Amino acid sequence: MQRLDLKQLLSQKLSPQQIQFIKLLQIPTAELETRIKEEMEVNPALEEGDTDEPDEQERNEDDDRDDENDPDAEYDSDNSTLDEDFEDRADDRADDIPEPEITPKDDTPEQPDNTDLDLSDYLNDDEIAGYKMQGDGPGDEEERDMPLADTSGSLMDALLDQLHFADLDEKQEAIGQQLIGSIDGDGYIRRDLAAIANDMAFSQNIETTVAEIEAVLRVVQGFDPAGIAARDLPECLLLQLERRPQDDDTVNAERILTETFEEFTKKHYVRIQQKLDLEDDELKDAISVILKLNPKPGGSGPTGPGKTQYLMPDFILTNDNGVLNLTLNARNAPELRVSPAYTEMFRTYDKASKKDQKMKEAVTFVKQKLDSAKWFIDAIRQRQNTLLRTMNAIVELQREFFIEGDEGKLRPMILKDIATRIGMDISTVSRVANSKSVQTEFGIYPLKYFFSEGIATDSGEDASSREVKSILKDLVGNESKARPLSDDKLEKMLNARGYNIARRTVAKYREQLNIPVARLRKEL
Template structure:
């Protein structure tokens, strides 16, 4: 039997202002500009400009009002000095907001007529009147999941391939097949879909019935386009396509045989098996392998713009040093000049002073108040974002002072999110949002903030060393090893232990993988 129970619960909920601040805090500088433009478009009460100029405008308005008092003292004036306050305020709003029709000073008008002229139906909708709503508050596409637009840098590889398709000697059906094939190329430049699946796509989407042989014939045409290797179905085919365009000499011939007949052995660097199967001399094998290693395994990423989108790194902080004294500044894009539109402030004051308020007047007051509150909250969130970013980065600079002096990776101290959160008296999640998407420009290059966070490794001296420092030393050891006899993880472990780092073999393997360094067998060279 179902029962209805009443319980009293205490829970925490984020306010719309807190949600807005969190979203602004975690986006990088490149996306902040776009977010501000979006807010400027949806909120007419927010505008670009320095807030300090508002005082100058107010002084100017007071002077204008003082000059205009003589008109109201004129006995021939149509207005009585005690009854013109509302019209005076409306006129000020009309000067700043010409799209709202307001009665001019020269024509007498009663309050009812003023209310008819103040029709803000074009600016209002029922959803906004119900209560203040912020972008991202309520149903709709989450802002975090929305893709931010990137600047067009002048065409993509996809456009270049379509241009080359237009110059190919193909009929209408073959061009349709070619367009479908080019559209199926992924970011690396490969076509990894089965030709039968592409045939089905053509049948369903364009009503074109073709066989896989006809598609393969057009595929060979696409594979002849630049860059070499484009449209390959796997790595082996990609490398062979590039070798076909090279001058056919003895080295190229050996390289083609290696890829065609012993590709599996080549990927595993079993060079002795390759020599036995192909009957190659040491010098011939060495020259052929060197040629293959010069080929491009990802032709889709070649040129100024590949198939994928290019996101340039814009530093959020700029750190300079003058004789050991650091100066930390925010990127100017993080500190935009925003202010509340003076016209909307004056408009709200005029509506609020109105003696008679009907439904339309109340709707106008509600609308203007919503936009003013939204603008103030957004400006406050931007300022709070700037303060949080500076406090967090300042704490990181003080914590990693030795590194920022010389840029030596070995001088990094072990540091976790909790260390900085404790330093600035903020929550760990706040520090995480700052560190995950921000970067700093130093005299030694641009570093993501995540770079400075690392765990500690115990040493023989009893102190903790940063895992970044251990990785740096591991990379140096591997870089100086004999390429003919690379060091195994066991040997690397012993060498690190000899230097005083208490580290296990599995940790060595983990750090090696994080550095994208293959196992010893795959590091072997001829």
């Protein structure tokens, strides 16, 4: 049996403007420019330029003067797409305008003198700038801003080029292409050769065996960079050792990788010496050879897929004799405005005496684009304001660090501390701190770097966990590599300095600093 019930519910919904602001707030500066360009592509009413516009009263007076002097002022010659009614009205008005007088010319055309013709006298850069086609090259300003294209090529292209020069038949070359396509970003082939044979049978209708694939694989493994197309780490390192001069150090290194690889990964050097009967100097030289090899050949060399990435700071902080000056990166404050052409178009349509269905659709479309442009500009301004308020609060709390650059001066600070100071929600502060960075005199720091928990000290004050990590890093850096410090010893040394910290916390901080355990830090 169906029932009709009435319920009262409280729900929180975000407006489209709030959603747009949240998305803009969390993206970094490097992506903001791309986001603005995307918005300008879909919204022609948004354009770059100064937001300063004449007052509304001045615009209305100018419009009235233009209407008195120009009977066609309500039509925009550059942007209008007039329908039939507008064309009829324009034709009626054109009948009242006298035709211009035409001066008769001789039948014989006058030959122009091309000797002193200077094309620059007849071309205006401002006039042709808006009519540049796709084939036109960028101007001087654009050339400085455009990044250079990567012409080095990819790893796969380099391997395929080497494959074409190998002495292989048609079937072997097809197998080689399949193997090169199976190489991952680190330069390994982690798929089973039998699975590759099945792929070739189903996708290319080529019947082959594992032995044939392995024979071609040996050819591909001889390509540059050394160690490419290996199936595991030992094979990758051995392929690189094959290209080295076969001296005693290389031979001992090959024995370590083939006979005692597990002991080598765990740095059980005593067991390696006992099993291979090596002296201390022989073991040390062989280990030195192995450590110089590349475990990820796919990401090295000029043909590697990795590209250099540059960190673009969102804030710039300068120190002027103890006075900290905070500014936004110029890319965070773009000059945007609502297109005057679209604004004038909306006024023209709105003032039109005759409005049909097409006219109403045009007015609705233009109004939507104008509102969307205004919302986007307001969201950008609100983003700038929120970024500055948040960063100013961080600078106030961490002033000593920004003055001296000493990690020991960092104070404990969490998201709630900043949210309370600026009167915003913690989620807003989290979006600002995420993927944002600040440029200081001591380098570029991500905003997350300044947020840390507090550690109790013997003096009763709280020390930043960043300060404890800095001390922990110094202790490990100054330890004896023959006898590294264990977590228990590190705990006692920190406690002796007045930091009340447990061993599990030491282990957590050590892992966050990417410091391995004591056994793996041991060196010969």
